Amino acid sequence: MLSELERETARESDAVTEARRVMQICNACRYCEGLCATFQSMVRKREFPEPELDYLANLCHNCTACFHVCPYSPPHLIDLNVPQSLTALRVETYEKYAWPGFLATLLRRNGLAVSMVTAFSLSLVLVLVIVLRDASVLFSSHVEAGSFYEVIGQNVMIAVAGGTFGFSILAMFIGVVRFWFSTQRSSRVRVGIGSLLRALWDVVTLKNLGGGHNEGCTTRDESYSNQRRVFHQFTMWGFLFCFVSTSVAAFYDHMMGWVAPYPLLSVPVVFGSLGGLGLLIGPPGLLWVKLQSDSRPMLLRHYGMDYAFLALLFFISLTGLLLLALRETSAMGIVLAVHLGFVLGFFLLMPYCKFVHGIYRFAALVRFHGKPVG
Amino acid sequence: MLPASTDVLVIGGGNAGMCAAIAAREAGADVVLLEHANKSMRGGNSRHTRDHRVMHDEPTATMVESYSEEEFWQDLLRVTGGNTNEHLARMMIRKSRELLDWLSARGVRYQQALSGTLSLTRTNAFYLGGGKAVLNAEYLTAERLGVEIFYDSQVTAIDITDGHATSATVVNRGFTYTINARAIVVASGGFQANEQWMKEVWGDAADNFCIRGTPYNRGVVLKDLLSKGADPVGDPSQCHAVAVDARGPRYDGGIVTRLDCVCFSIVVNNLGRRFYDEGEDFWPKRYAIWGRLLAQQPDQIGYAILDSKVLHHFMPSVFPSISADSIEELARKIGIDEQALAHTVSEYNHAVVDGSFDKAVLDNCSTRSLDPPKSHWALKLDTPPYFAYPMKPGITFTYLGLKVNDEARVLFGDGSPSDNVFATGEVMAGNILGQGYCAGTGMTLGSVFGRIAGEHAACCRN
Ligand SMILES: Cc1cc2nc3c(=O)[nH]c(=O)nc-3n(C[C@H](O)[C@H](O)[C@H](O)COP(=O)(O)OP(=O)(O)OC[C@H]3O[C@@H](n4cnc5c(N)ncnc54)[C@H](O)[C@@H]3O)c2cc1C
Ligand code: SF4
Ligand code: SF4
Numbered sequence: 074m075l076s077e078l079e080r081e082t083a084r085e086s087d088a089v090t091e092a093r094r095v096m097q098i099c100n101a102c103r104y105c106e107g108l109c110a111t112f113q114s115m116v117r118k119r120e121f122p123e124p125e126l127d128y129l130a131n132l133c134h135n136c137t138a139c140f141h142v143c144p145y146s147p148p149h150l151i152d153l154n155v156p157q158s159l160t161a162l163r164v165e166t167y168e169k170y171a172w173p174g175f176l177a178t179l180l181r182r183n184g185l186a187v188s189m190v191t192a193f194s195l196s197l198v199l200v201l202v203i204v205l206r207d208a209s210v211l212f213s214s215h216v217e218a219g220s221f222y223e224v225i226g227q228n229v230m231i232a233v234a235g236g237t238f239g240f241s242i243l244a245m246f247i248g249v250v251r252f253w254f255s256t257q258r259s260s261r262v263r264v265g266i267g268s269l270l271r272a273l274w275d276v277v278t279l280k281n282l283g284g285g286h287n288e289g290c291t292t293r294d295e296s297y298s299n300q301r302r303v304f305h306q307f308t309m310w311g312f313l314f315c316f317v318s319t320s321v322a323a324f325y326d327h328m329m330g331w332v333a334p335y336p337l338l339s340v341p342v343v344f345g346s347l348g349g350l351g352l353l354i355g356p357p358g359l360l361w362v363k364l365q366s367d368s369r370p371m372l373l374r375h376y377g378m379d380y381a382f383l384a385l386l387f388f389i390s391l392t393g394l395l396l397l398a399l400r401e402t403s404a405m406g407i408v409l410a411v412h413l414g415f416v417l418g419f420f421l422l423m424p425y426c427k428f429v430h431g432i433y434r435f436a437a438l439v440r441f442h443g444k445p446v447g
Numbered sequence: 448m449l450p451a452s453t454d455v456l457v458i459g460g461g462n463a464g465m466c467a468a469i470a471a472r473e474a475g476a477d478v479v480l481l482e483h484a485n486k487s488m489r490g491g492n493s494r495h496t497r498d499h500r501v502m503h504d505e506p507t508a509t510m511v512e513s514y515s516e517e518e519f520w521q522d523l524l525r526v527t528g529g530n531t532n533e534h535l536a537r538m539m540i541r542k543s544r545e546l547l548d549w550l551s552a553r554g555v556r557y558q559q560a561l562s563g564t565l566s567l568t569r570t571n572a573f574y575l576g577g578g579k580a581v582l583n584a585e586y587l588t589a590e591r592l593g594v595e596i597f598y599d600s601q602v603t604a605i606d607i608t609d610g611h612a613t614s615a616t617v618v619n620r621g622f623t624y625t626i627n628a629r630a631i632v633v634a635s636g637g638f639q640a641n642e643q644w645m646k647e648v649w650g651d652a653a654d655n656f657c658i659r660g661t662p663y664n665r666g667v668v669l670k671d672l673l674s675k676g677a678d679p680v681g682d683p684s685q686c687h688a689v690a691v692d693a694r695g696p697r698y699d700g701g702i703v704t705r706l707d708c709v710c711f712s713i714v715v716n717n718l719g720r721r722f723y724d725e726g727e728d729f730w731p732k733r734y735a736i737w738g739r740l741l742a743q744q745p746d747q748i749g750y751a752i753l754d755s756k757v758l759h760h761f762m763p764s765v766f767p768s769i770s771a772d773s774i775e776e777l778a779r780k781i782g783i784d785e786q787a788l789a790h791t792v793s794e795y796n797h798a799v800v801d802g803s804f805d806k807a808v809l810d811n812c813s814t815r816s817l818d819p820p821k822s823h824w825a826l827k828l829d830t831p832p833y834f835a836y837p838m839k840p841g842i843t844f845t846y847l848g849l850k851v852n853d854e855a856r857v858l859f860g861d862g863s864p865s866d867n868v869f870a871t872g873e874v875m876a877g878n879i880l881g882q883g884y885c886a887g888t889g890m891t892l893g894s895v896f897g898r899i900a901g902e903h904a905a906c907c908r909n
Pocket of ligand 1: 458459460461462463464481482483484489490491492493494495496497498499500600601602603634635636639659661663664665666667668700701702780842843844871872873874886887888889890891893
């Protein structure tokens, strides 16, 4: 008679099988227990059904510290590579839990998918402007309130942006709910406001990129550095500031009837500029760190996904800041169109690109801080 | 390219050698460190360690309560059965107190008390990330200080007259060099990875041993020095041997291949017969005898047999257990005679007397009129599926070493200390651990004597 675990094993992917092998070996060792949440969670288990591994894979922040301190790292016969194995599985989980299922393939050749969708969005916006308006709006300057809408009509903007954004939020929500219940079915934890707050604190401080002693992660070699954590902070806060800026702007526009462009010292512009700066610094910084990283613990075929996401964030912010700088010139129209093209691409791609790492990892952290039941 | 000469030459880049190199360099000497392994395999047995034992008078960030000199000494006295050197041991204990600070200042990190899961102990400080993290930190510090480190460099001989060394012969990537040195620190570990030497001591049984740590500790320098008049210490025929999973690698399996299930099992040899009381005492007090017990069995193999009731009582190990729904099927799977195993199990089951099982104490679950008995934690094997773990002797280290004084100077001939040959770590551990073992002492001893050796070696340049 096959046990449940054995039956599951028969149809699971290689990434799951390897992650299980790795976690079982680590569980017999446990030297890395102090390094991060992944190990602290791992030691509470003896068996690793697939959803448990999905959870651990998303809890791993890929700081690579455990690779450098592990005596079994290649070329050792046991050939243990925790960061690489968990990354392979993590990327698979993005696909596994993605909704709707048929779009999950976008996550497979993600570098290509992100480029194509972005190209498509850029063209779409330009075509819309030309078809619905007139090509000339792209080249004239618009300074008065509501001038953005001269380039792209208000209703079109609301419909396209609101529609894609709403869909993406729904898709990500369904994805993370699937992930949550899959792990909960495997072993239940009870979560409350406390777990939520502690998870938030871990996100705010990027605690798990600290190597267990707050000195950062390993990148170039076995020495620790906070470079990656710092650039990730720029990126994350940059993104959040931009998000605040956009939300407030949307609120002003629809609720208050105050129409963009907003003054320099308004909430949308201040947050947008600061966020934009963060995204100008963070993503290239992360890229720079990545390019000089020791590639042994990394999963090279995952790089496309990372590069594409970093590039997308960077260009959104670059065009956004350009828009701010040039909004009183005749270049405004075209810059706005290009900026909106990138933003639309991003809205469309959110559930099908690296963006989801934050969502699943946050869910994993909440679970980590929950109380096991039974 | 290896340099032609240096002030201090350190042989072996494990914890002991690194501490010596750092201390010598900090004292102002030019230091060359030679490590037989390449960079990814550097660090010897030290990279497989978890913790070290340190005395402390009050709680620290990483240790609870206190652990006094006297307590540490009594622990050493007990495990070694008096086969130790009180002067050296007490000096090591007292100096161990400085280690947390000394190593922390050189990049070594310890596990802090985290919420919940990690329990810190009173006697041992746990390295954050284990021994390889320690070694990484020590290598980074040594490099930063300007210690010249050469990998793939095996010292084959030391040129020595009347206990005074002048140079060492090194094979580096197939080429032989001579390095002149004003002082030499030997930190090259034991000889357990020397198959020939092990066979001389253990006979053909040695073919079936696993060596738990590095394949590079072959005792080449130890043998060379002993042949040139250095005084030996420790029992040449003994080694620290535990039970490891027989499916593990021949070398370097490290911590993950050890098995902790013996107390909750019956252990049979490949004839299907039991041979020792599995529940004699708590596992931490007994694990180190099982290597020797297995070494005495045919083909040096044994099988721990368990049932489903006890599966969660011990630390998981690296390989999944072999499982079957009946004892006969299990016997078939592990390749021993079905009848023999079934007979052993039923004999054992009949002898088990009812008691209340409690793994935290020496409980009253035992056997009656069974030879050998199982004194504690004896439960019937009656709940399928049944499980088996194949076990072999896993050698941690050998005991034979170099005799030293309290300046870590190697003694020659009649016990007279060398003016410029020093030893630290496993290669001189027999001074303090003549037999037995006290968890976490190996690293402490290497660090303490490494510092002493490095500081005194640095003085030889004047
Ligand atoms: C699995 C395992 C777990 C252990 N856990 C612990 C623990 O938790 N705590 C503890 O205190 N102790 C532990 N020990 C014991 C501990 O590893 C040793 O006591 C300690 O590492 C000895 O340090 P060392 O520097 O003397 O030797 P090693 O660390 O073995 O270093 C010796 C070095 O010398 C090099 N070398 C050898 N010969 C030559 C040569 N001829 N030329 C050049 N280089 C050479 C080797 O490559 C090696 O790097 C453990 C041992 C094992 C095997
Ligand atoms: S990564 Fe290596 S050192 Fe860390 S827990 Fe796993 S096996 Fe042990
Ligand atoms: S890579 Fe970092 S975060 Fe991931 S398991 Fe290893 S130590 Fe933890």
